Amino acid sequence: VTIDWTALDRIPNGHTWAAGFVAFLLLCFVLAAFLGGASRKAGAELNGLPPVNTRGYRPRGPVFIPFEVGNVTIDLQPTLTETIHVLVGGTSRTGKSTSVLPLFDLPIGVLCIALDVTPIEEKCRQVGGKVWTNDPAECAFGLNLLGGASMFASEGLVAGFPKSEGNIGDWQRSAREVIWDGMDAMDKMGIERSLSAVGAVLMQATGDAEVGRICRSWARKLGNLDRIIGPTLGYDLDLVDAMRRGEKVVCRLNRFLSPDDAPFLAGLLLVHARRVMQEAGVPFILIIEEAGQAALAQGHLSPIAQAGAARGVPAVVVTQNMSKLPVEVRNNFHVTASFAQEDKHERDVAADRLELHPDQLRRSAFPDKGVGWCYVRAPGVPTTLVHVKAQRPAKRAPAINLNLSVGTPPTGPRRSVIVREMGGLHLVRPALPAPKREAVPLGLQTSDGLRIWGRLKRTGRRCPLWHPTRGLWWDEQGCLVWTGGTNGKRPKSSIGPRSVTVYKWVYEQVVGPVPAGLTLDHLCGNVLCADWTHLEPCTLEENNHREPFRKAAFAAALAAV
Ligand SMILES: Nc1ncnc2c1ncn2[C@@H]1O[C@H](COP(=O)(O)OP(=O)(O)OP(=O)(O)O)[C@@H](O)[C@H]1O
Ligand SMILES: [Mg+2]
Ligand SMILES: [Zn+2]
Numbered sequence: 225v226t227i228d229w230t231a232l233d234r235i236p237n238g239h240t241w242a243a244g245f246v247a248f249l250l251l252c253f254v255l256a257a258f259l260g261g262a263s264r265k266a267g268a269e270l271n272g273l274p275p276v277n278t279r280g281y282r283p284r285g286p287v288f289i290p291f292e293v294g295n296v297t298i299d300l301q302p303t304l305t306e307t308i309h310v311l312v313g314g315t316s317r318t319g320k321s322t323s324v325l326p327l328f329d330l331p332i333g334v335l336c337i338a339l340d341v342t343p344i345e346e347k348c349r350q351v352g353g354k355v356w357t358n359d360p361a362e363c364a365f366g367l368n369l370l371g372g373a374s375m376f377a378s379e380g381l382v383a384g385f386p387k388s389e390g391n392i393g394d395w396q397r398s399a400r401e402v403i404w405d406g407m408d409a410m411d412k413m414g415i416e417r418s419l420s421a422v423g424a425v426l427m428q429a430t431g432d433a434e435v436g437r438i439c440r441s442w443a444r445k446l447g448n449l450d451r452i453i454g455p456t457l458g459y460d461l462d463l464v465d466a467m468r469r470g471e472k473v474v475c476r477l478n479r480f481l482s483p484d485d486a487p488f489l490a491g492l493l494l495v496h497a498r499r500v501m502q503e504a505g506v507p508f509i510l511i512i513e514e515a516g517q518a519a520l521a522q523g524h525l526s527p528i529a530q531a532g533a534a535r536g537v538p539a540v541v542v543t544q545n546m547s548k549l550p551v552e553v554r555n556n557f558h559v560t561a562s563f564a565q566e567d568k569h570e571r572d573v574a575a576d577r578l579e580l581h582p583d584q585l586r587r588s589a590f591p592d593k594g595v596g597w598c599y600v601r602a603p604g605v606p607t608t609l610v611h612v613k614a615q616r617p618a619k620r621a622p623a624i625n626l627n628l629s630v631g632t633p634p635t636g637p638r639r640s641v642i643v644r645e646m647g648g649l650h651l652v653r654p655a656l657p658a659p660k661r662e663a664v665p666l667g668l669q670t671s672d673g674l675r676i677w678g679r680l681k682r683t684g685r686r687c688p689l690w691h692p693t694r695g696l697w698w699d700e701q702g703c704l705v706w707t708g709g710t711n712g713k714r715p716k717s718s719i720g721p722r723s724v725t726v727y728k729w730v731y732e733q734v735v736g737p738v739p740a741g742l743t744l745d746h747l748c749g750n751v752l753c754a755d756w757t758h759l760e761p762c763t764l765e766e767n768n769h770r771e772p773f774r775k776a777a778f779a780a781a782l783a784a785v
Pocket of ligand 3: 702703704748749750753754755758
């Protein structure tokens with residue numbers, strides 16, 4: 225058997241492969257059972273693992289998210305309802321973080337929650353992505369961590385309640401209820417959500433003396449936090465928007481700045497990762513880097529692991545200690561990749577998942593002292609030893625000569641200060657990257673898709689969107705408008721012999737089929753728009769019902785501008 229991964233370079237074209245895939249799955253089960261048995265028998269004979277048969281494998285569904293570990297490619301999203309999660313483990317400096325870097329080259333949004341320093345950050349900058357951290361000296365823009373549904377925003381603010389302070393569960397619930405109500409009230413009154421505003425609400429909490437005490441204590445904590453991280457919060461970067469646009473974002477926790485606040489921030493970031501999964505409505509990849517550092521906030525990993533499947537958001541969790549993750553987190557991950565492990569207990573856990581002998585995971589059992597080598601096991605892929613390519617060394621940004629004068633009298637000689645724009649010390653605050661040309665979405669990278677894409681034009685003027693439960697918001701990019709023909713009302717184009725409605729066709733290619741019996745509602749109210757994030761499937765009745773409400777909401781919004 226040979227490996228034929230080249231077939232995966234092609235973009236899938238619908239469901240014609242489904243039958244082949246089912247046949248392939250059956251074959252895989254047989255092979256997996258056979259090869260799995262063979263590999264166990266092989267014992268310590270590492271390189272004697274038979275090659276994996278992937279001939280005939282075709283990804284399913286309109287979205288194909290390849291995760292390449294050595295010569296094994298795993299479609300993280302075989303169907304829109306069954307998302308595959310990946311757990312990457314291994315001891316320090318073996319190449320775990322390196323193995324996820326190629327995900328940043330895919331034309332799809334990537335959100336990385338990094339709970340510690342990481343090489344992923346540099347990769348993200350290289351591809352024009354944004355890196356947020358809670359250190360105001362390093363981060364020149366504000367991240368919207370207070371926005372979104374008050375249900376999530378309030379949860380985020382109490383997620384990191386310290387264990388030492390009483391009964392966390394009850395305390396969290398009480399403080400959260402007060403914050404939730406407070407946020408709803410702020411929204412109604414048009415008061416901007418901020419840490420200090422939330423603090424003020426908590427200070428005023430009435431009722432139960434115990435609740436009042438908890439809330440005041442938490443208010444003081446938020447007040448202190450506001451001083452430390454306040455400047456890094458704001459409206460410049462909204463994670464939901466960023467994922468809808470297919471951007472790359474790393475949110476990195478800087479615990480050096482104030483270790484006491486690290487649990488708070490880890491919890492806040494993980495809750496917001498979940499919020500983005502819930503609200504984005506488009507597939508993207510969530511990476512949780514150094515998940516072992518989540519500490520108290522570990523409980524927030526399990527809903528992420530479970531929720532991804534329903535929302536088309538695959539999660540890749542990287543950690544040195546797989547065994548330390550709650551078992552309900554581990555159990556929701558279909559793909560296991562383990563690099564060498566120093567710790568015996570870790571080896572036992574990883575070996576069990578991989579159906580290997582623990583000794584096979586010793587550093588000394590791998591080539592190259594274990595750097596860059598790992599075992600992978602996935603549905604349809606029996607345990608396979610692979611070598612993950614080292615990423616080519618990051619190009620150093622050229623040194624810029626700023627000619628700053630440093631502490632010398634104006635008449636004296638000017639001293640040159642050399643700074644590097646990226647990496648190292650951020651003497652210069654990184655600016656947000658210039659807007660790129662919009663990437664062709666994966667689903668439209670076909671000949672018909674590219675033809676249609678060429679006739680869609682982004683207006684670039686901010687436009688309002690309205691939804692009965694989400695309310696009103698603005699899209700700064702504007703609509704994606706069809707410049708071709710219409711049937712007098714709807715945008716039309718021909719695909720082969722068929723005449724199709726453009727926005728519906730685009731939606732089907734990029735997001736997936738519109739459920740039977742439902743129509744697509746334009747949240748932007750522009751019937752020529754084919755931006756799939758402006759579209760929502762709903763019944764015709766609901767669609768018509770929304771129309772006058774949308775018009776009224778738009779009129780009010782435009783009058784207020
Ligand atoms: N395939 C490879 N071949 C050679 N060197 C590699 C390879 N992959 C990674 N490295 C190097 O090994 C070192 C560790 O890589 P990386 O940071 O990805 O490891 P890690 O397992 O995430 O470590 P940590 O647990 O400390 O975060 C880096 O210097 C990297 O350049
Ligand atoms: Mg790492
Ligand atoms: Zn639109």
